Amino acid sequence: MAAIASRGRGRRRTINEINMVPFIDVMLVLLIIFMVSAPLITTGVVDLPSVGASRQQPKQVIQVIVAEDESLKLKIDGGEQKGLTHADLAAAVRQAQGGDAQVPVVISADRKVRYEAVVKTMDVLQRAGVLRVGLAVKNAAAQP
Numbered sequence: 001m002a003a004i005a006s007r008g009r010g011r012r013r014t015i016n017e018i019n020m021v022p023f024i025d026v027m028l029v030l031l032i033i034f035m036v037s038a039p040l041i042t043t044g045v046v047d048l049p050s051v052g053a054s055r056q057q058p059k060q061v062i063q064v065i066v067a068e069d070e071s072l073k074l075k076i077d078g079g080e081q082k083g084l085t086h087a088d089l090a091a092a093v094r095q096a097q098g099g100d101a102q103v104p105v106v107i108s109a110d111r112k113v114r115y116e117a118v119v120k121t122m123d124v125l126q127r128a129g130v131l132r133v134g135l136a137v138k139n140a141a142a143q144p
Contacts, residue, residue, distance in 0.1 A: 060076070060077055060103050061076075061077060061103075061104055061106060062074070062075075062076055062093060062096050062097065062103060062104070062105045062106070063075040063076070063105075063106050063107075063108055063136070064089065064093070064105060064106070064107050064108070064121060064125070065081065065108045065109075066107065066108070066109040066110065066113050066117055066118055066121055067110060067113070068110045068112050068113060070113060070114070070117040071083065072084040072085065072086065072089055072121065074089075074092050074093070074096065076096050086120065086121070086124055089121070089124050089125070089128075090124055090125070090127070090128035091128075093105055093125060093128060093130060094128060094129070094130075097130070101129055101130060101131045101132075102131060102132060103132070104132040104133075104134060105125055105130050105132065105133050105134070106133075106134050106135070106136050107121055107122060107125075107133065107134070107135050107136065108135075108136040109135075109136075118135070122135075
């Protein structure tokens with residue numbers, strides 16, 4: 001009879017499964033911590049400049065237009081446009097300024113123009129010694 005009892009007991013087999021209960025407990029605690037702390041985190045605020053009407057219009061404005069095909073045109077005081085290359089831009093702007101580096105130069109670009117072309121134009125003007133270089137924008141109130 002003793003032999004029969006020992007035969008039924010045998011060795012215990014190990015279970016090869018992962019116990020998921022502690023894992024779920026840890027995940028629920030982390031979820032609660034993130035849910036409580038999320039509203040307390042302050043988001044970074046970016047203070048962007050606004051576009052407004054200037055008080056006094058400059059006497060003379062030189063406008064550099066960057067077209068969709070990245071070609072350049074120079075427009076002085078709303079007159080006719082003159083086609084340019086990047087190599088000729090600095091000399092043409094200095095001549096249009098008439099020796100006064102304070103005359104503002106505004107860069108107008110089509111919406112589809114790559115940003116790199118606008119930055120390259122701005123770089124050429126700043127290297128030429130133009131002190132006041134700006135970008136033309138549409139007023140948000142004027143858009144439909």
